[in-house]
Amino acid sequence: MAKGVYTTRSKELVRRETASAYMFLLPSLVFFIGFVIIPMIICIYTSFFDSTMGKDAKDVFIGFGNYIELFQDGIFLKALKNTFVIVIVSVPVVCIFSLWVSSVIYNLNDKVLSVFRCIFYLPVVTGSVAVTVVWKWMYNNYYGIFNYIGKGTGILKTNINWLGDERFALACIILILLTTSVGQPIVLYVSALGNVDNSLVEAAQVDGANELQLFWKIKWPQIMPTTLYILVITTINSFQCFALIQLLTSGGPNHSTDTVMYYIYYMAFKMFRYGYGNAMGVVLAIFIAVLSAIQFRVAKER
Amino acid sequence: MKTSNTLKKLYTVVSIIVLIALAFCFVFPLYWIVTGAFKTPVSINSPVPDWIPKELVLDNFKKLFSRQTAPIFELGFIKGPMAPAAVRWMINTVFMAVMAMVLTCLTASMAGYALAKKRFHGRIILFTLIVCAMALPKQVILIPLIREMSALKLYNTIWAVILPTVGWPFGVFLMKQFSEGIPTEMLEAARIDGASEFKTFTDIVFQMVKPGVGALAIFTFINSWNDYFMQLIMLSSTSNLTISLGIAKLQAENSTDFGLIMAGATLAAAPILIVFIALQKYFTKGITLGAVKG
Numbered sequence: 216m217a218k219g220v221y222t223t224r225s226k227e228l229v230r231r232e233t234a235s236a237y238m239f240l241l242p243s244l245v246f247f248i249g250f251v252i253i254p255m256i257i258c259i260y261t262s263f264f265d266s267t268m269g270k271d272a273k274d275v276f277i278g279f280g281n282y283i284e285l286f287q288d289g290i291f292l293k294a295l296k297n298t299f300v301i302v303i304v305s306v307p308v309v310c311i312f313s314l315w316v317s318s319v320i321y322n323l324n325d326k327v328l329s330v331f332r333c334i335f336y337l338p339v340v341t342g343s344v345a346v347t348v349v350w351k352w353m354y355n356n357y358y359g360i361f362n363y364i365g366k367g368t369g370i371l372k373t374n375i376n377w378l379g380d381e382r383f384a385l386a387c388i389i390l391i392l393l394t395t396s397v398g399q400p401i402v403l404y405v406s407a408l409g410n411v412d413n414s415l416v417e418a419a420q421v422d423g424a425n426e427l428q429l430f431w432k433i434k435w436p437q438i439m440p441t442t443l444y445i446l447v448i449t450t451i452n453s454f455q456c457f458a459l460i461q462l463l464t465s466g467g468p469n470h471s472t473d474t475v476m477y478y479i480y481y482m483a484f485k486m487f488r489y490g491y492g493n494a495m496g497v498v499l500a501i502f503i504a505v506l507s508a509i510q511f512r513v514a515k516e517r
Numbered sequence: 518m519k520t521s522n523t524l525k526k527l528y529t530v531v532s533i534i535v536l537i538a539l540a541f542c543f544v545f546p547l548y549w550i551v552t553g554a555f556k557t558p559v560s561i562n563s564p565v566p567d568w569i570p571k572e573l574v575l576d577n578f579k580k581l582f583s584r585q586t587a588p589i590f591e592l593g594f595i596k597g598p599m600a601p602a603a604v605r606w607m608i609n610t611v612f613m614a615v616m617a618m619v620l621t622c623l624t625a626s627m628a629g630y631a632l633a634k635k636r637f638h639g640r641i642i643l644f645t646l647i648v649c650a651m652a653l654p655k656q657v658i659l660i661p662l663i664r665e666m667s668a669l670k671l672y673n674t675i676w677a678v679i680l681p682t683v684g685w686p687f688g689v690f691l692m693k694q695f696s697e698g699i700p701t702e703m704l705e706a707a708r709i710d711g712a713s714e715f716k717t718f719t720d721i722v723f724q725m726v727k728p729g730v731g732a733l734a735i736f737t738f739i740n741s742w743n744d745y746f747m748q749l750i751m752l753s754s755t756s757n758l759t760i761s762l763g764i765a766k767l768q769a770e771n772s773t774d775f776g777l778i779m780a781g782a783t784l785a786a787a788p789i790l791i792v793f794i795a796l797q798k799y800f801t802k803g804i805t806l807g808a809v810k811g
């Protein structure tokens with residue numbers, strides 16, 4: 216009897232709590248569903264249509280047509296390759312560089328630490344457009360400082376058109392990407408290294424462990440979750456490299472700096488092929504999801 | 518033991534020297550933007566870089582402000598007096614970033630509280646959806662968003678940029694992390710005292726998650742200010758541009774007038790840098806908390 220009363224009351228409580236929870240969730244859900252979930256569904260849906268502005272008023276269902284065309288499109292494959300080059304270079308470099316910087320600065324005094332942290336975060340805050348235009352100037356054929364320094368030190372014999380040369384353009388873009396990517400990982404690593412359990416470190420020191428052992432055996436496993444998070448966000452970030460390309464090279468010369476993100480923009484907003492652009496978006500999302508899943512799996516096995 | 522100690526000291530000294538050199542490289546582009554904005558055309562166009570300019574002029578800013586004009590504000594059919602377009606772009610950008618910030622903080626703190634502290638039907642599904650959406654590249658939804666915004670008659674208005682920014686679920690996720698720390702007993706006590714749901718939220722929950730709201734506010738402000746891709750595809754007419762877009766256009770139209778472009782870049786970067794440096798402490802806290810349990 217008593218128990219029965221309890222459960223009906225508890226049911227009533229759950230019902231009331233659900234109602235009040237959704238009251239709090241409602242404003243956020245309107246935005247989330249309206250401007251994230253619905254566009255995502257539309258994205259997947261239109262990727263199965265030939266939806267080209269100005270050609271037909273109506274979209275034509277073509278099944279996997281866009282996807283099949285995608286993997287026969289030489290420029291897309293090149294863009295995919297470039298995107299992977301960017302990810303494969305920038306992810307490890309960002310992780311190792313930010314871990315090294317953090318390991319040097321994390322036990323300095325608070326003022327110095329926050330000055331360094333702030334400096335490495337500056338390129339992120341400055342904003343992609345402002346950063347890009349100044350690098351464009353620095354890379355410039357005639358007025359850029361890179362050619363000036365290169366010739367001054369005798370490394371270069373003649374001026375190099377950095378962004379207009381197929382051999383260098385992608386590397387130049389990766390360099391800018393790196394400077395704008397290390398800010399957040401450094402903040403995260405500094406706090407993770409600061410939170411490492413000190414009693415374990417001291418115990419290992421008593422046992423006569425050297426610095427390197429101390430790092431690999433004690434600290435590294437403890438900062439693993441942070442490393443994983445950094446890997447995932449850096450991967451997503453590198454996949455999304457767009458402003459740099461659009462403002463510096465427009466994918467050229469000879470498609471040597473085309474990335475998937477830029478090619479989506481080009482197809483959708485220059486060629487007005489929405490369906491095709493959406494199919495690329497879906498493929499990109501799948502790649503990112505698979506890569507993140509692999510990173511999680513590898514990290515868990517460790 | 519002794520040699521390893523000297524080695525360690527040597528390593529630390531060398532590391533710090535390298536680090537200072539690197540810090541210098543990281544600050545340099547910013548230095549180059551700001552000094553470039555005040556340089557004379559002669560100094561800018563010389564093949565020998567003018568590392569420390571002796572003569573600083575305001576010509577580039579004068580040029581920037583006299584290029585195009587736009588009404589200083591528009592409300593429906595009411596148009597304000599004409600002003601330099603760059604001023605209008607600045608107003609648009611501030612409006613956009615502040616609106617996105619306020620709306621995100623309000624909706625996310627409410628939703629984060631509900632997700633952290635209430636047990637309700639659909640909670641796990643919703644949370645999974647939020648985490649999955651966060652991992653996907655934001656840009657893949659931009660093409661459908663354009664059509665949606667056209668249908669809502671919001672295309673080429675600043676709201677087309679604000680609304681999707683508010684919808685992005687990172688804020689809800691962050692506020693959920695902060696709300697986990699509220700002691701459940703306090704909420705129970707408030708309920709027993711007969712406080713309404715709304716009063717409990719404003720008087721207890723919101724007060725306790727204030728540091729989180731601060732971090733989220735700065736984060737959203739900076740992100741929205743710098744979200745170039747979204748602005749690029751949603752806004753087109755001169756009077757609706759943001760400062761980032763304005764500079765990108767400037768760069769496309771006068772690709773070698775570096776003085777003018779740097780003046781624009783200075784204008785775009787200065788406010789956001791000031792906000793960041795002033796509130797750095799809260800910002801780093803927000804980033805770190807978002808990652809815990811991520």
